[in-house]
Amino acid sequence: MKLKELNNFYKNKKVLVIGHTGFKGSWLTACLKNFKSRVYGISSNIPTKPSHFKLSRIHKNINEYRIDIRNYSKLKKKINQIKPDIIFHLAAQSLVRNSFEKPYATWTTNSLGTLNLLEILRETRIQKKTSIVIVTSDKCYKNVNQKKGYLETDILGDKEPYGSSKASAELIFYSYFHSFLSKKKMLNLATARAGNVIGGGDWSKDRILTDVIRSVKNKKKLMIRYPYSTRPWQHVLEPIHGYLILAKDLYKNKNKLNGESFNFGPSFNKNYSVKELLIKIKKYIPNIKWILDKNKKKPYEAGLLNLNCKKSLRLLKWKNILNFEQTIQMTALWYLSYLKNHDLENLTLMQIKDYEDKIV
Numbered sequence: 001m002k003l004k005e006l007n008n009f010y011k012n013k014k015v016l017v018i019g020h021t022g023f024k025g026s027w028l029t030a031c032l033k034n035f036k037s038r039v040y041g042i043s044s045n046i047p048t049k050p051s052h053f054k055l056s057r058i059h060k061n062i063n064e065y066r067i068d069i070r071n072y073s074k075l076k077k078k079i080n081q082i083k084p085d086i087i088f089h090l091a092a093q094s095l096v097r098n099s100f101e102k103p104y105a106t107w108t109t110n111s112l113g114t115l116n117l118l119e120i121l122r123e124t125r126i127q128k129k130t131s132i133v134i135v136t137s138d139k140c141y142k143n144v145n146q147k148k149g150y151l152e153t154d155i156l157g158d159k160e161p162y163g164s165s166k167a168s169a170e171l172i173f174y175s176y177f178h179s180f181l182s183k184k185k186m187l188n189l190a191t192a193r194a195g196n197v198i199g200g201g202d203w204s205k206d207r208i209l210t211d212v213i214r215s216v217k218n219k220k221k222l223m224i225r226y227p228y229s230t231r232p233w234q235h236v237l238e239p240i241h242g243y244l245i246l247a248k249d250l251y252k253n254k255n256k257l258n259g260e261s262f263n264f265g266p267s268f269n270k271n272y273s274v275k276e277l278l279i280k281i282k283k284y285i286p287n288i289k290w291i292l293d294k295n296k297k298k299p300y301e302a303g304l305l306n307l308n309c310k311k312s313l314r315l316l317k318w319k320n321i322l323n324f325e326q327t328i329q330m331t332a333l334w335y336l337s338y339l340k341n342h343d344l345e346n347l348t349l350m351q352i353k354d355y356e357d358k359i360v
Ligand SMILES: NC(=O)c1ccc[n+]([C@@H]2O[C@H](COP(=O)([O-])OP(=O)(O)OC[C@H]3O[C@@H](n4cnc5c(N)ncnc54)[C@H](O)[C@@H]3O)[C@@H](O)[C@H]2O)c1
Pocket: 018, 019, 020, 021, 022, 023, 024, 025, 042, 043, 044, 045, 046, 047, 067, 068, 069, 070, 089, 090, 091, 092, 093, 094, 095, 109, 113, 135, 136, 137, 138, 194, 195, 196, 197, 198, 204
């Protein structure tokens, strides 16, 4: 029923994905193509090589543009040309470690880029209903090492540049919404804060699964830096499902969602460690080999952050659909197909279909 509703809603809608070439953006774009939306994409580049975007041929049947979101006038011109019904804003410098190497680019992309989008919305006379989902991150919260999950009302802003630039995007959103955008009757917008995701086709630096696949491909042992650190693993399709519900419900003006923020995190009873993840993956990709890194000087890694997602459950009826085993299985099978040079465009569509079949 819920899937049918999503299908009916997105069919023929003009949807703009900003950051469509990235890991999450390309999966979102594939879902929208499945719904038969008219999809537009804006990104500055394809951030990795290889990429889910290229391997799954996401560029097919969409209109896409290479624009840097820090370029206000180019971004404005294109958004005004497209006149989308829905905007998903995912473009970002998305890696914590990179944010230490490139703090200025991280800040300008993540904060100024979001500011540009909001200013365009403020300046433009929007004459048709439009809903916007701005994707930030669980790292926007000040990490105070609390065990209980972070709530949407918890304090924002931490020390590292990525998290604080995302917190800043949240503050800009809050200020713009309450000072200007809440008065625009045609506009409904919200932010989405998800944790780390896994899934086929992520080739970003310093992601454990990416490293696993590279090591298998290069026939090398994998160096594990933090075997016992736990992560809230969730499949990339889980928060995407949340973003899709959020944009739809915003558009339909449901449940007073306008101006709100939502957490999208995993709901397993247990957090699994890197080692547990590797053991599970080995079931599907047996030739994985790893050794533990004894080097004391390890790169910065954020402490564990759990999200409380009760608001998303209550207002959006969103929750995770896959358990840990299914999450790992789907991810491992995608990469196994990559290693075997199988058709990944079809596989991505099949995995979306499998996921959708589980939506009740
Ligand atoms: N992947 C995760 O685990 C995760 C977790 C929490 C939040 N997020 C957030 O979700 C969003 C998507 O993440 P992802 O993993 O797909 O990221 P990604 O790095 O794979 O993709 C980033 C996208 O942003 C675009 N981009 C970067 N800088 C740009 C600029 N200046 N102008 C225009 N486009 C630009 C890239 O071209 C690409 O399309 C990001 O906002 C990220 O912070 C991701």
